[in-house]
Amino acid sequence: xxxxxxxxxxxxxxxxxxxxxxxxIRRAWGGAVASVPSSKxxxxxxxxxxxxxxxxxxxxxxxxxxxxxxxxxxxxxxxxSNKTYSTAGASTLGSIGLGNLVHIxxxxxxxxxxxxxxxxxxxxxxxxxxxxxxxxxxxxxKVWVHDIASNRWYEQDTALASGLTQGPAGRIxxxxxxxxxxxxxxxxxxxxxxxxxxxxxxxxxxxxWVLSLPSFTxxxxxxxxxxxxEHTCHLVKGSQMLVVGGRDKQQDSAGDPAKNxxxxxxxxxxxxxxxxxSLDLNTLAWTNSLPATDVDYQVSxxxxxxxxxxxxxxxxxxxxxxxxLTSFYLVQMVAPRxxxxxxxxxxxxxxxxxxxxxxxxxxxxxxLRMVLILILILVLVYLLAPSSxxxxxx
Numbered sequence: 001x002x003x004x005x006x007x008x009x010x011x012x013x014x015x016x017x018x019x020x021x022x023x024x025i026r027r028a029w030g031g032a033v034a035s036v037p038s039s040k041x042x043x044x045x046x047x048x049x050x051x052x053x054x055x056x057x058x059x060x061x062x063x064x065x066x067x068x069x070x071x072x073x074x075x076x077x078x079x080x081s082n083k084t085y086s087t088a089g090a091s092t093l094g095s096i097g098l099g100n101l102v103h104i105x106x107x108x109x110x111x112x113x114x115x116x117x118x119x120x121x122x123x124x125x126x127x128x129x130x131x132x133x134x135x136x137x138x139x140x141x142k143v144w145v146h147d148i149a150s151n152r153w154y155e156q157d158t159a160l161a162s163g164l165t166q167g168p169a170g171r172i173x174x175x176x177x178x179x180x181x182x183x184x185x186x187x188x189x190x191x192x193x194x195x196x197x198x199x200x201x202x203x204x205x206x207x208x209w210v211l212s213l214p215s216f217t218x219x220x221x222x223x224x225x226x227x228x229x230e231h232t233c234h235l236v237k238g239s240q241m242l243v244v245g246g247r248d249k250q251q252d253s254a255g256d257p258a259k260n261x262x263x264x265x266x267x268x269x270x271x272x273x274x275x276x277x278s279l280d281l282n283t284l285a286w287t288n289s290l291p292a293t294d295v296d297y298q299v300s301x302x303x304x305x306x307x308x309x310x311x312x313x314x315x316x317x318x319x320x321x322x323x324x325l326t327s328f329y330l331v332q333m334v335a336p337r338x339x340x341x342x343x344x345x346x347x348x349x350x351x352x353x354x355x356x357x358x359x360x361x362x363x364x365x366x367x368l369r370m371v372l373i374l375i376l377i378l379v380l381v382y383l384l385a386p387s388s389x390x391x392x393x394x
Contacts, residue, residue: 065121067095137170
């Protein structure tokens, strides 16, 4: 096994070049990954270490889920840093791996990261090879939200679309992409596939779920996908979720890291849909081809009938000011006359709204802007729906 190395591709010369790696960084696998091209940063949350990941663990007695590990990679300087999360609002997040992390821009100063699913292992303990002792699936009814600018974490409850009795099962090694509505009134996170922890059952999923923000509502989008795990998803052509690789339930255990690969090609099985497949996010239909040109994303009726969202973009300025989020809540709801709110926000009947509990920076110009925009909102509310709208519980 080699020492840790860092390589970069020089686009001008089309050649690979080595770079100096930050000391103290140990190689892991199974972390949740997200990239933010606008800031030239990438994120690696949690992960698993064992004797195949780094020479420091050559004699490891099993595998370990990393705790308090939130690596940030700055591609401009080619450096890593660890922004530990236990003192940043996520002391209960624990030792995690095999989940999904997505970036949503335009919220707060630098956007947010949303962490979904995965598993949690015992804190600072080796799990014996061939077992899942002390490892549990993370509950999908809760997600974690990271405000990048303030480096703060917030635990967020999720809701179920009307008519659903249960949401997505807990899972590891799924994939996720996020795509905004054309007017940015909602951001929809598509989560596809994944597997169970239990090496005896090796349940593998082929369903696709949507976690729609700002309501944080789970919506079942599709049940006809091929069962697979350890695949990746990529948003391409504007509205296509391209799925690459992965394995089906015939290819050993999804739960035990020591057994989740095959060394002999004779043991490999082929995915029925092939190594590449695509889900059209507009029609929610699976296909083995991509459109020749980009196709703009339009929120499917499966989603829009749950979240609504018409006219929500008129009020999106509410969360676009330079506010420091002290408790992260983004809500979308239908407002009855007697609705009560503890968040700064506005309601339109049957339309939904963006809202965030915030702490204003003590700047007089910003406070004046807030007063003016609230006056404008009152006028809009009165003009659009004078008979059925409540503002801040009134």
